[in-house]
Amino acid sequence: MNHFPEAWGRPRDDVYGPYNPSYLQTTGPKTHTQSPAVTGSSILGIKFNGGCVLASDNLASYGSLARFTDVKRLRKFGDTALVGFSGDISDMQYIDRLLDSIDIRENYSAHGNTLNAKNLHTYLSKVLYKRRSEFNPLWNHILVAGFDDDKKPFLSSADLLGTTFSAPHLATGFGAHLALPILRRLFPEERPIEEISKDEAVAALRECLKVLWYRDARSLDKYTIAVITAQGIEIQEDQQVEAQSWAFAETIKGYGAQVN
Amino acid sequence: MFRNNYDNDAVTFSPQGRIFQVEYAQEAVKQGSVVVGLVNKTHAVLVGLKRNAEELSSYQKKIIEIDSHMGIAIAGLASDARVLSNFMKQQSLGSRMTYGRPLPVDRIVSQIGDRAQTNTQHYGKRPYGVGLLVAGVDAGGPHLFEFQPSGMTQEMVACAIGARSQMARTYLERNLEKIAGSTRDELITHGLQALKETLSQDKELTVDNTSVGVVGLAPEGARGRIESFKLYEGQLLVPLLDALERSEAGEETKEAETMEVDS
Numbered sequence: 001m002n003h004f005p006e007a008w009g010r011p012r013d014d015v016y017g018p019y020n021p022s023y024l025q026t027t028g029p030k031t032h033t034q035s036p037a038v039t040g041s042s043i044l045g046i047k048f049n050g051g052c053v054l055a056s057d058n059l060a061s062y063g064s065l066a067r068f069t070d071v072k073r074l075r076k077f078g079d080t081a082l083v084g085f086s087g088d089i090s091d092m093q094y095i096d097r098l099l100d101s102i103d104i105r106e107n108y109s110a111h112g113n114t115l116n117a118k119n120l121h122t123y124l125s126k127v128l129y130k131r132r133s134e135f136n137p138l139w140n141h142i143l144v145a146g147f148d149d150d151k152k153p154f155l156s157s158a159d160l161l162g163t164t165f166s167a168p169h170l171a172t173g174f175g176a177h178l179a180l181p182i183l184r185r186l187f188p189e190e191r192p193i194e195e196i197s198k199d200e201a202v203a204a205l206r207e208c209l210k211v212l213w214y215r216d217a218r219s220l221d222k223y224t225i226a227v228i229t230a231q232g233i234e235i236q237e238d239q240q241v242e243a244q245s246w247a248f249a250e251t252i253k254g255y256g257a258q259v260n
Numbered sequence: 261m262f263r264n265n266y267d268n269d270a271v272t273f274s275p276q277g278r279i280f281q282v283e284y285a286q287e288a289v290k291q292g293s294v295v296v297g298l299v300n301k302t303h304a305v306l307v308g309l310k311r312n313a314e315e316l317s318s319y320q321k322k323i324i325e326i327d328s329h330m331g332i333a334i335a336g337l338a339s340d341a342r343v344l345s346n347f348m349k350q351q352s353l354g355s356r357m358t359y360g361r362p363l364p365v366d367r368i369v370s371q372i373g374d375r376a377q378t379n380t381q382h383y384g385k386r387p388y389g390v391g392l393l394v395a396g397v398d399a400g401g402p403h404l405f406e407f408q409p410s411g412m413t414q415e416m417v418a419c420a421i422g423a424r425s426q427m428a429r430t431y432l433e434r435n436l437e438k439i440a441g442s443t444r445d446e447l448i449t450h451g452l453q454a455l456k457e458t459l460s461q462d463k464e465l466t467v468d469n470t471s472v473g474v475v476g477l478a479p480e481g482a483r484g485r486i487e488s489f490k491l492y493e494g495q496l497l498v499p500l501l502d503a504l505e506r507s508e509a510g511e512e513t514k515e516a517e518t519m520e521v522d523s
Contacts, residue, residue, distance in 0.1 A: 109366055109367055110364075111398070111400040114361070114364060115359060115361065118360060119359040119361045122359055123358055123359050126357075149485075
């Protein structure tokens with residue numbers, strides 16, 4: 001028997017013939033960064049009178065496997081901004097470390113951290129754009145919430161290409177298809193942000209997360225919801241989707257094997 | 261003959277604990293023409309006396325705008341100042357590009373301070389031969405910083421560097437309280453007055469040899485948060501110099517009134 005390590009785990013030469021090393025790709029471009037591995041689903045965000053809310057579930061999927069069920073995908077930056085990440089979890093953790101080091105650097109200066117959510121969003125969009133230009137993108141879609149230079153509520157998104165987009169309500173991933181129509185119906189364009197209360201905004205996002213839990217196969221009924229106002233940041237982790245009703249499920253037809 | 265053995269490079273201490281090359285660099289600052297800087301609650305002002313090398317030449321630039329919220333005044337080697345100001349401009353632009361935020365003043369000052377210090381600790385390098393006054397506004401309001409070739413930086417309420425600057429510093433010290441409570445225009449006048457104190461008998465401030473830079477917080481109700489850095493040179497100086505003259509005339513009549521007269 002061949003005890004050399006390079007033979008471990010390979011078909012035996014005496015049974016299958018010598019191993020053809022051309023199957024082991026040793027040259028060619030790196031490809032493992034060109035698709036995400038462990039991913040988080042939707043991030044939801046909405047502006048209200050005097051602040052913003054972000055919400056996301058606590059799931060990190062490995063393909064279709066619900067791999068980690070207590071991953072917090074919302075973080076705060078100092079007391080000035082909230083950031084929500086969907087997409088690749090390890091890239092999220094990398095950006096998380098970037099933000100930590102900026103936060104430390106900022107707090108060394110005489111006046112402390114003066115970066116607001118708008119500054120942070122500009123920075124993150126540049127980071128994402130730089131990485132996509134190197135053909136090594138950070139596989140995330142990010143929402144940043146907080147306040148701009150004029151102390152008005154700020155909510156904006158940046159994706160893995162460095163594209164930025166801003167709106168009174170935003171959602172990434174499946175939420176862009178399932179939650180946004182609900183939010184647009186609840187808070188139509190004609191209704192100014194000043195008329196939307198914090199409680200109303202929070203309730204709307206909880207409702208949207210329930211819909212996502214019903215219909216997005218990569219979602220979870222445990223979630224985090226974070227509110228930023230001039231008074232500060234309030235993050236509620238380990239929330240549970242309440243008052244579920246699966247009655248509608250029986251009426252769904254057309255997915256998979258069904259007899260009648 | 262006696263010769264100083266400890267000034268051949270900037271990395272060797274003398275037995276007395278001095279670094280002569282750094283001291284010589286500071287001497288270069290003292291040779292430069294005087295610049296004055298001062299702040300009140302809303303504004304930071306830089307004032308400089310420009311020299312012309314000869315009758316036929318133009319006047320040396322003393323105040324440089326770095327960004328719309330910041331400017332510097334220089335005393336010493338102008339070419340070294342250009343290296344530093346180009347660096348500061350790049351950093352300012354970088355901050356606006358990556359964060360969309362004007363660079364905080366203390367941040368850029370500590371950066372040039374670190375660069376200058378590096379030059380005093382590496383063999384084959386020489387210290388910058390220039391002193392700077394950095395004036396700007398940021399989230400913390402208006403600021404004035406002094407920068408020396410040694411790498412020393414400190415925040416000041418009023419400062420003067422360059423030839424005969426002691427006279428200006430004396431004026432600033434005597435009028436510290438007035439400066440703190442002054443308006444924007446009074447602050448400029450105090451700056452010009454301090455500058456005037458340094459002049460020798462046969463010289464005076466003219467539109468050609470004076471330079472003023474102003475930056476500050478915008479007044480209430482104005483568009484934008486800051487009043488952008490503005491450089492006053494040439495004919496723009498006329499109203500400022502007039503205001504200086506008027507304030508001097510006012511002081512004199514006041515003094516004449518209070519002076520005791522023998523009867």
